[in-house]
Amino acid sequence: MWKDKVKEYEDLIVDDLKGLLSIESVREDNKATAEYPVGPGPRKALDYMYKIAERDGFGTHDVDHIAGRIEAGAGEDVFGILCHVDVVPAGEGWDSDPFDPVVTDDRIIARGTLDDKGPTIAAYYAVKILNDMNVNWKKRIHIIIGTDEESDWQCTERYFETEEMPALGFAPDAEFPAIHGEKGITTFDVIQNEKAEDQDEPEYELISFNSGQRYNMVPDEAVANVSVKENMTDVIQNFEQFVQENNIEGESIVDSGVLVLKVQGKAVHGMDPSIGVNAGLYLLNFLSSLDLDKTAANFVGFSEKYLFNSHFGEKMGMKFHTDVMGDLTTNIGVMSYDNVKGGTFGVNLRYPQGFEFEEAMTRFKSEVQSLGFSIELGKNQTPHYVEKDDPFVQTLVQAYRNQTGDETEPYTIGGGTYARNLDKGVAFGAMFNDSEDLMHQKNEYISKKQLFDATSIYLESLYTLCVEE
Numbered sequence: 001m002w003k004d005k006v007k008e009y010e011d012l013i014v015d016d017l018k019g020l021l022s023i024e025s026v027r028e029d030n031k032a033t034a035e036y037p038v039g040p041g042p043r044k045a046l047d048y049m050y051k052i053a054e055r056d057g058f059g060t061h062d063v064d065h066i067a068g069r070i071e072a073g074a075g076e077d078v079f080g081i082l083c084h085v086d087v088v089p090a091g092e093g094w095d096s097d098p099f100d101p102v103v104t105d106d107r108i109i110a111r112g113t114l115d116d117k118g119p120t121i122a123a124y125y126a127v128k129i130l131n132d133m134n135v136n137w138k139k140r141i142h143i144i145i146g147t148d149e150e151s152d153w154q155c156t157e158r159y160f161e162t163e164e165m166p167a168l169g170f171a172p173d174a175e176f177p178a179i180h181g182e183k184g185i186t187t188f189d190v191i192q193n194e195k196a197e198d199q200d201e202p203e204y205e206l207i208s209f210n211s212g213q214r215y216n217m218v219p220d221e222a223v224a225n226v227s228v229k230e231n232m233t234d235v236i237q238n239f240e241q242f243v244q245e246n247n248i249e250g251e252s253i254v255d256s257g258v259l260v261l262k263v264q265g266k267a268v269h270g271m272d273p274s275i276g277v278n279a280g281l282y283l284l285n286f287l288s289s290l291d292l293d294k295t296a297a298n299f300v301g302f303s304e305k306y307l308f309n310s311h312f313g314e315k316m317g318m319k320f321h322t323d324v325m326g327d328l329t330t331n332i333g334v335m336s337y338d339n340v341k342g343g344t345f346g347v348n349l350r351y352p353q354g355f356e357f358e359e360a361m362t363r364f365k366s367e368v369q370s371l372g373f374s375i376e377l378g379k380n381q382t383p384h385y386v387e388k389d390d391p392f393v394q395t396l397v398q399a400y401r402n403q404t405g406d407e408t409e410p411y412t413i414g415g416g417t418y419a420r421n422l423d424k425g426v427a428f429g430a431m432f433n434d435s436e437d438l439m440h441q442k443n444e445y446i447s448k449k450q451l452f453d454a455t456s457i458y459l460e461s462l463y464t465l466c467v468e469e
Contacts, residue, residue, distance in 0.1 A: 002403065002456040002463075005129055010452060014103060016052055017121040017451070021101040021110040023048060025086050027151050037066040038086070038154065042147035045085035045117075049124070049145050056128055063163060067155035069144045072127050073137035079466050080142050080169030081127070082156070082418035082425070083120035084149035087112040089213050091220060091267055093442045106447055113446040115439040116149070119172035119430035122451055126458035130467065139466040142166060146418065149173075150216065152379065156421050167424070168392055168465070171417040174427035176457065177400040180393050181385040181412030182420055182427070183271075183325055183350040184357060187215045187378040190302070192342035194372035196294035203229050206287065206296035207258065208338045211280025215333040215348040217440050218276030220267035222283040222335070226259045226290070235259060235290065242286045248277060261286070269440045270331035270348045271414035274311040280335040281308045298372060299343035306368075307332050307345065317367075318349075318360050325352030325383065325412045350414045353383040384420035385412070392465075396428050399461035403453065408433065428461070430454035 006013075028039030036043045043065050050060045050068065059071040073079070090098035090111045101110035108118070127141055142164070146155030170178075205227040212219030228235060236252045239261055243250035249264035263286075265279030284303040292300060306315045313319050313328045320328040334346030351357060357380065365375045386393055388410050397410055410426075419425035430450060431437060438444040 002459045003452070005459065006125075006452050006455045009125055009129060010448075013121060013125050013451065013455065014108065014448070017108060017118060018101045018103065020045060020048055020085065020117045020121060021108070021112055022099055024099045025112070025147070026089050027086060027148060035065060037064065038148045038151070042086040046145055046147050049085060049120075052124070056131075058131075063159050066148065067144065067146045067159040069142045069163070070124070070127075071140065071142060072131055073139055073141040073466060075137060075139045077139045077168075078142050078164055078166040079139045079462075080144055080166030080422060080425070081123045082144045082146070082169055082171040082421060083123060084116045084146040084155070084173065084418065085120060086147045086150050087115065087117070088150050088217055088440050091442055095443055098444075106449070107445045108448065108451070109443060109445040111444055113444050114431065114435075114437070115444070116173045118446040118451055119454060120145070122430055122454040123172045123458050125455050126462050129459055130462060135463070135467045137467060141462070141466060144418070149418065150214065156418055160421060166422055169419070169422050169425045170396065170428035171419040171425065172429050172454070172458065173417040174413060174415055174429070175431040176404075176429045176454075177397045177406070177408050178393055178410040179413050179417070179419070179427035180388050180390070180410045181325060181353075182383065182416050183352055183412075183414045184355065184381060184383040185416045186349050186357070186380040188347050188349070188361075189376045189378075190345040190347065190368060191374050191376060192295070192299055192302075192344065192372060193374050195342060196298055201229070202291065202293040203231075204235075204290045205293045205339060206300070206337060209283070209287075209343070210336050211283065212332075212334040212346070214270075215346050216270035216331065217333055218265065218268045218270060218273050218278050218331060219280045219333060219335070220265045220277075222263045222265070222279040224261045224283055224287060226261065226287075227257070228259050232259060238289065239286060242289075246282060248279075248282055267441055269415065270333055271329065271350055273329060273331040278332060281332060284308065284335070293339070295339070295342060296337065299337050302368075302371065302373060303345070313349070316364055318364070320351060320355045322352040322354055326414065328352060328355060329414055350416075351383070353385060381416060381420060384425075386424055386426055390424070392424055393426055395464055396426065396461050399464060400457050402460060403457045404432075406433065429457060
């Protein structure tokens with residue numbers, strides 16, 4: 001029944017999704033104002049959602065242009081659907097323009113199709129279809145839309161300062177059948193404090209090094225500028241050999257006597273850095289073979305000692321695992337160095353319930369201090385957990401099973417979704433077992449089957465939770 005209903009709306013769903021995908025809703029701090037709190041793109045995407053809601057007869061409520069909601073339904077209790085319309089930067093190497101959606105027979109290709117614009121439109125249409133059916137709502141529905149999920153969550157922080165907290169809700173921003181737990185997430189910067197004095201003129205001086213744009217993405221590009229006194233050819237040959245041995249891509253260019261080294265890696269979502277290739281850490285690994293100036297050698301040495309080839313916090317002394325939530329992970333998402341200011345590593349740490357976070361950070365801070373580094377801790381989001389057997393979780397899972405016939409059990413993830421804003425919130429789709437996960441990667445796409453199946457699952461679950469008595 002629900003799939004047949006969705007069929008009537010397929011063209012509209014694709015059209016509305018294309019409009020949303022064509023907005024480059026990447027956070028731009030250099031363009032932030034009161035009108036555009038995280039830049040013009042995310043605000044434009046938020047306004048787009050208001051526009052389609054108003055077209056379809058729904059009420060909207062804006063909160064300082066950084067978040068807002070679409071209102072439907074009726075009743076005392078509020079059911080929340082927590083979505084986001086900001087996206088990570090597109091990155092390089094796409095086969096098409098990432099913000100000019102390509103629609104083929106079976107898929108839609110653009111940045112944000114999976115994370116989180118496709119699922120947002122699917123959930124929106126589930127509400128719209130029920131409303132068009134003139135159902136007898138028993139709950140109010142708030143489709144809450146944020147614009148800073150990929151960075152600092154300023155949007156939901158601001159929203160929940162003044163707005164009503166839903167009693168129940170889901171975030172369509174992960175996988176089916178349901179995610180009932182999420183790891184704790186924090187970011188921190190490791191900052192080099194001391195410039196070392198060289199006794200002699202070093203053979204190689206690291207002038208600058210840069211890699212990565214976001215804490216929650218594995219960097220796919222790294223660039224180093226090295227001043228070489230002599231033996232330039234040897235360094236280039238060694239670099240070519242290093243690239244070959246490690247099965248990565250790289251190139252070297254000599255520009256006005258400066259050696260420019262570049263490495264290409266593989267960008268993936270920072271929640272599982274082990275499946276990506278961190279271009280920055282590989283390039284630092286190569287630089288560690290050179291007799292660098294002391295400040296640079298200390299920076300590169302830090303990476304070797306604590307970060308390179310250590311996706312699970314082993315080298316930091318933070319390895320931790322639980323059967324329910326899996327492994328602690330560390331992604332080194334942003335790295336920079338220059339010969340005047342020194343260097344910084346930006347770390348995204350995700351940890352299971354039971355990990356002694358404060359204790360581990362205190363120990364690590366004091367350890368790195370003795371090496372001339374300090375730690376600046378960002379926001380720490382503690383782990384989120386709802387019992388798997390909770391009736392709410394089971395209702396969602398049953399809707400999934402009815403629509404797919406798949407009996408997979410709900411599970412926990414290393415990603416962080418807006419579900420953790422709610423006491424009883426879970427992440428619910430829109431990825432299926434057979435979906436290709438290209439979140440935060442080039443050529444991101446959602447299949448039409450995935451988009452429409454997710455809509456029918458959301459339809460059934462909302463009907464059961466918010467309409468049926």
